[in-house]
Amino acid sequence: MSTLIANIGELVTNAAPDDDLGRGPGSFATLTGAALVIEDGRVAWTGPASQAPAADEAVDCEGGAVLPGFVDSHAHLVFAGERSAEFAARMAGQPYQAGGIRSTVAATRAAPDETLRANLARLTREMLAQGTTTMECKSGYGLTVPDEARSVALAAEVTTEVTFLGAHVVPPEYEGDRAGYLDLVRGPMLSACAPHARWVDVFCERGAFDADEAAAVLAAGRAAGLLPRVHANQLGPGPGVQVAVAAGAAAADHCTYLTDADVELLASSGTVATLLPGVEFSTRQPYPDARRLLAAGVTVALATDCNPGSCFTSSLPMCVALAVREMRMTTQEAVWAATAGGARALRRTDVGHLGVGARADLMLLGGPSHAYLAYRPGVPLVRAVWRAGHREF
Amino acid sequence: MSTLIANIGELVTNAAPDDDLGRGPGSFATLTGAALVIEDGRVAWTGPASQAPAADEAVDCEGGAVLPGFVDSHAHLVFAGERSAEFAARMAGQPYQAGGIRSTVAATRAAPDETLRANLARLTREMLAQGTTTMECKSGYGLTVPDEARSVALAAEVTTEVTFLGAHVVPPEYEGDRAGYLDLVRGPMLSACAPHARWVDVFCERGAFDADEAAAVLAAGRAAGLLPRVHANQLGPGPGVQVAVAAGAAAADHCTYLTDADVELLASSGTVATLLPGVEFSTRQPYPDARRLLAAGVTVALATDCNPGSCFTSSLPMCVALAVREMRMTTQEAVWAATAGGARALRRTDVGHLGVGARADLMLLGGPSHAYLAYRPGVPLVRAVWRAGHREF
Numbered sequence: 001m002s003t004l005i006a007n008i009g010e011l012v013t014n015a016a017p018d019d020d021l022g023r024g025p026g027s028f029a030t031l032t033g034a035a036l037v038i039e040d041g042r043v044a045w046t047g048p049a050s051q052a053p054a055a056d057e058a059v060d061c062e063g064g065a066v067l068p069g070f071v072d073s074h075a076h077l078v079f080a081g082e083r084s085a086e087f088a089a090r091m092a093g094q095p096y097q098a099g100g101i102r103s104t105v106a107a108t109r110a111a112p113d114e115t116l117r118a119n120l121a122r123l124t125r126e127m128l129a130q131g132t133t134t135m136e137c138k139s140g141y142g143l144t145v146p147d148e149a150r151s152v153a154l155a156a157e158v159t160t161e162v163t164f165l166g167a168h169v170v171p172p173e174y175e176g177d178r179a180g181y182l183d184l185v186r187g188p189m190l191s192a193c194a195p196h197a198r199w200v201d202v203f204c205e206r207g208a209f210d211a212d213e214a215a216a217v218l219a220a221g222r223a224a225g226l227l228p229r230v231h232a233n234q235l236g237p238g239p240g241v242q243v244a245v246a247a248g249a250a251a252a253d254h255c256t257y258l259t260d261a262d263v264e265l266l267a268s269s270g271t272v273a274t275l276l277p278g279v280e281f282s283t284r285q286p287y288p289d290a291r292r293l294l295a296a297g298v299t300v301a302l303a304t305d306c307n308p309g310s311c312f313t314s315s316l317p318m319c320v321a322l323a324v325r326e327m328r329m330t331t332q333e334a335v336w337a338a339t340a341g342g343a344r345a346l347r348r349t350d351v352g353h354l355g356v357g358a359r360a361d362l363m364l365l366g367g368p369s370h371a372y373l374a375y376r377p378g379v380p381l382v383r384a385v386w387r388a389g390h391r392e393f
Numbered sequence: 394m395s396t397l398i399a400n401i402g403e404l405v406t407n408a409a410p411d412d413d414l415g416r417g418p419g420s421f422a423t424l425t426g427a428a429l430v431i432e433d434g435r436v437a438w439t440g441p442a443s444q445a446p447a448a449d450e451a452v453d454c455e456g457g458a459v460l461p462g463f464v465d466s467h468a469h470l471v472f473a474g475e476r477s478a479e480f481a482a483r484m485a486g487q488p489y490q491a492g493g494i495r496s497t498v499a500a501t502r503a504a505p506d507e508t509l510r511a512n513l514a515r516l517t518r519e520m521l522a523q524g525t526t527t528m529e530c531k532s533g534y535g536l537t538v539p540d541e542a543r544s545v546a547l548a549a550e551v552t553t554e555v556t557f558l559g560a561h562v563v564p565p566e567y568e569g570d571r572a573g574y575l576d577l578v579r580g581p582m583l584s585a586c587a588p589h590a591r592w593v594d595v596f597c598e599r600g601a602f603d604a605d606e607a608a609a610v611l612a613a614g615r616a617a618g619l620l621p622r623v624h625a626n627q628l629g630p631g632p633g634v635q636v637a638v639a640a641g642a643a644a645a646d647h648c649t650y651l652t653d654a655d656v657e658l659l660a661s662s663g664t665v666a667t668l669l670p671g672v673e674f675s676t677r678q679p680y681p682d683a684r685r686l687l688a689a690g691v692t693v694a695l696a697t698d699c700n701p702g703s704c705f706t707s708s709l710p711m712c713v714a715l716a717v718r719e720m721r722m723t724t725q726e727a728v729w730a731a732t733a734g735g736a737r738a739l740r741r742t743d744v745g746h747l748g749v750g751a752r753a754d755l756m757l758l759g760g761p762s763h764a765y766l767a768y769r770p771g772v773p774l775v776r777a778v779w780r781a782g783h784r785e786f
Contacts, residue, residue: 082761084760084761084762084764084765084768085764087764087767087768088723088724088764088767088768091717091718091721091723091724091767092721092723126772126773129773130771130772130773278770278771281718281770282718282768282770284718312768312769313769313770313771313772314769314772315770315771315772317771318770318771318772319771321771324484325484325674325675325677328484328485330481330484330485331481331484367477368475368477369477371477371478371480371481372477374480374481374484375477375480375481375675375705376705376706376707377671377674377675377706377708377711377771378523378671378706378708378710378711378712378714378770378771379519379523379706379707379708379711380519380522380523380773
């Protein structure tokens with residue numbers, strides 16, 4: 001079964017002409033007058049529409065742009081409860097602090113599996129409808145061995161990019177015994193979670209975990225076969241980026257408060273800086289300095305951080321619009337960061353681009369170019385989504 | 394035929410308990426545990442779900458919030474062409490100037506009716522899918538007698554809230570003859586347009602029309618039976634608000650640069666201040682000071698200003714999120730402004746609220762409260778829309 005995607009306005013491939021699979025940050029690339037053929041769930045061909053091979057079926061894009069599916073490399077989707085009252089209070093002037101996480105922990109622990117599964121399904125459907133075809137999903141609202149284990153197991157039902165985040169905050173019952181909680185995280189909790197997870201993450205921030213604690217969690221995770229990623233430098237300057245780079249993390253996420261040394265470290269490492277502007281929008285904090293990172297040669301990804309506290313958007317289109325408006329990324333940089341950048345942050349080469357051989361994850365927009373994601377903020381522009389070649393929206 | 398809207402999470406009525414039809418700015422009101430009955434296209438009943446009368450059919454809202462349909466009181470929807478390249482250039486640092494309008498004028502004049510009608514239909518469908526059940530629609534990209542006349546005639550095919558905006562800018566062919574263009578606007582153009590329009594508008598701004606010119610256009614419009622509204626104080630301080638209030642305008646729109654005297658004038662008049670934060674988002678300009686207006690007792694509306702140049706969002710949910718994040722309106726104030734406020738800006742008492750007798754224009758959200766519009770920015774939350782009792786999305 002092959003499908004010809006025809007009458008495309010602009011085809012964003014993120015693949016250089018030599019089909020190097022878009023591995024460099026400079027490889028945002030588009031084709032005009034192009035078509036694409038899907039076969040066996042992969043991109044089988046791209047090129048001038050006039051030279052397209054025959055296919056079993058054809059889809060008329062009516063001049064809409066076709067982009068790689070978004071890769072959302074940072075999301076907290078396993079939880080119960082909601083915090084709209086906290087959001088409204090924050091918008092009325094109260095500051096955001098990491099401690100708010102604990103109210104979601106209480107609700108998540110109290111929820112039956114079916115509630116968590118239904119919430120997760122609703123959010124992943126919602127993301128898919130907004131063009132996201134690969135999503136990372138963290139635990140971190142259980143913070144007991146069984147609650148973390150069921151969180152990663154539930155996450156593994158919807159994605160391969162599962163992250164164990166037992167080191168999200170110290171739960172209330174360990175308030176006076178941080179060392180005891182860290183032993184739990186690095187010991188039985190990790191053992192219970194590692195079989196379901198690919199990644200280990202830690203919230204390295206004042207109010208959460210310090211540099212030594214974070215490094216110890218990442219080291220234990222590595223020993224259990226997990227790959228590290230880090231919540232770094234969100235709420236203030238700190239050691240998060242240093243910890244991430246030292247651990248060889250795939251990504252340091254947030255990167256709102258960086259020193260020159262942090263930026264240099266990121267630029268000289270394989271660690272992606274993942275920016276989450278929905279958080280700054282939803283907490284009224286200053287945005288990360290994307291231009292400084294890009295100027296230094298850091299690889300930048302965009303992700304949602306979808307979670308019930310600091311940012312409850314699931315919309316990468318919204319994050320692209322914020323990246324352009326608030327962080328002065330170009331529309332090309334922002335779309336690259338939300339697709340190929342996210343793929344790099346997850347160390348994936350099969351998604352985030354539409355080079356031949358890539359997984360056929362793509363979206364059709366109701367607009368002729370990728371720029372419409374920023375030009376038309378808030379408008380539901382995604383008209384169709386394919387994942388591994390299957391039309392899923 | 395009657396319809397019971399059941400299992401509502403939060404019912405935003407904008408109607409005080411005595412059913413005063415929500416005429417005061419303080420009348421944001423909600424019911425919990427409530428139901429609503431639609432009959433003959435009107436709200437026939439609201440009250441506790443347990444006391445709901447029998448109906449011919451029932452809709453299960455599954456705990457989602459129900460709100461009055463949005464009333465978008467400022468939109469430019471009759472045009473051809475697009476300006477995404479100008480948008481991208483602006484985001485890269487070039488300032489927004491009113492002159493960009495002229496490129497849309499050229500494209501609109503060159504377009505056949507069917508192109509304009511198709512664009513208009515696409516935008517109004519898009520608005521409806523985002524909860525907007527009443528939209529104002531302006532001319533202003535024709536700027537010749539026949540092109541303005543067809544613009545208002547096309548607008549009248551989709552809404553009763555049609556605005557003649559011949560005084561948008563002076564078109565290039567009248568560059569050296571402003572007086573001649575104003576004679577045209579107030580004479581044959583107005584005569585051709587008035588039968589299709591309810592409103593007359595003028596862009597009172599440096600680069601467009603000055604106070605005397607604006608007042609003359611509004612006076613001519615009034616004499617032709619049209620009601621005035623004004624584009625005021627968008628790009629800098631100026632006489633727009635004074636002109637609007639002096640003319641008894643229903644609304645002064647933008648209000649980004651106001652003096653204390655302007656604010657006092659608005660507070661002591663029947664003129665609504667319509668804020669258009671999508672414009673500031675899309676032009677990277679400072680936002681209007683909503684809190685100053687609200688503190689002074691000014692009635693505030695929110696609208697999109699949907700247009701291809703300064704703001705191509707059609708999303709009132711996006712504008713609500715921006716109002717809360719950027720202008721520090723509460724979620725209640727923002728939702729009121731986008732519903733009842735818009736209705737006041739259009740001098741309508743049948744829409745913008747869900748008091749008994751109101752037109753049954755309502756939306757169902759995929760979230761339990763109105764606050765989700767700001768708590769979940771960018772997420773397509775509208776699940777269903779009824780207009781005059783008919784399910785249209």
